[in-house]
Amino acid sequence: MAYSEKVLDHYENPRNVGAFGKEDEDVGTGMVGAPACGDVMKLQIKVGKDGIIEDAKFKTYGCGSAIASSSLVTEWVKGKSLDQALEIKNTAIAEELALPPVKIHCSILAEDAIKAAVEDYKKKHNG
Ligand code: FES
Ligand code: FES
Numbered sequence: 001m002a003y004s005e006k007v008l009d010h011y012e013n014p015r016n017v018g019a020f021g022k023e024d025e026d027v028g029t030g031m032v033g034a035p036a037c038g039d040v041m042k043l044q045i046k047v048g049k050d051g052i053i054e055d056a057k058f059k060t061y062g063c064g065s066a067i068a069s070s071s072l073v074t075e076w077v078k079g080k081s082l083d084q085a086l087e088i089k090n091t092a093i094a095e096e097l098a099l100p101p102v103k104i105h106c107s108i109l110a111e112d113a114i115k116a117a118v119e120d121y122k123k124k125h126n127g
Contacts, residue, residue, distance in 0.1 A: 003064055004098035010068035015075050018057040020044045028121025030113040036105050039066050043113035045077060045085070047121055053077045053085060058113070065103040069093050069110035082118050 003011070019042070020027045031042045039062025046055040056074035060067045072093055077085045093099075093107035 003068075006072075006097050007064055007068040007099070010071040010097070011064040014058075014067055014071040016055075016057050016071065017059065019059060020046055020055075020057055025124065028117040028119070028124070030116025030118070030120060032109055032112045032116055034062070034066070034105055034109050037063070039063060039106070039109065041066060041070050041109050041113045043070055043074065043110070043117050045114075045117045045121060047082070051081055053080050053082070056117075062109070063103070063106060065097065065099055065106035066109055068097050069099075069107045070113065072096060073110045073114050077114060082121065085114055085118055088114055 022029050026047050028045045033040045041060045043058045044056065045053045048054045056077050058070040058074050060070045073088060076088060088111060090107040090111040093110055094104050099107055
């Protein structure tokens, strides 16, 4: 399977790899798995007092497309509100990375991870 340039770029130079403290008040953590392949993605957001996502980090145990998808969304969510982050669609990720059909679920994993991170943050702050 040939990876696109953009996938290779994010795969070789992943942005924002790492983790924040899971218990930190200003952090939301999303952990999702892909039943299709067993890959796991952890994505965290750090939210400012103004409700804007200041920073994001990820750790992905998975294929190149999953790593590229998570790297890309950590870049996309920065500077967004929580509601704007929830609007990120896997189709936009797949399009940006030119993912082939068999790798679409990798981008869905990234969409699910960001949604889970926002949910976790909201839960910590009473919905
Ligand atoms: Fe094995 Fe994605 S299916 S790494
Ligand atoms: Fe399963 Fe990419 S996340 S193949």
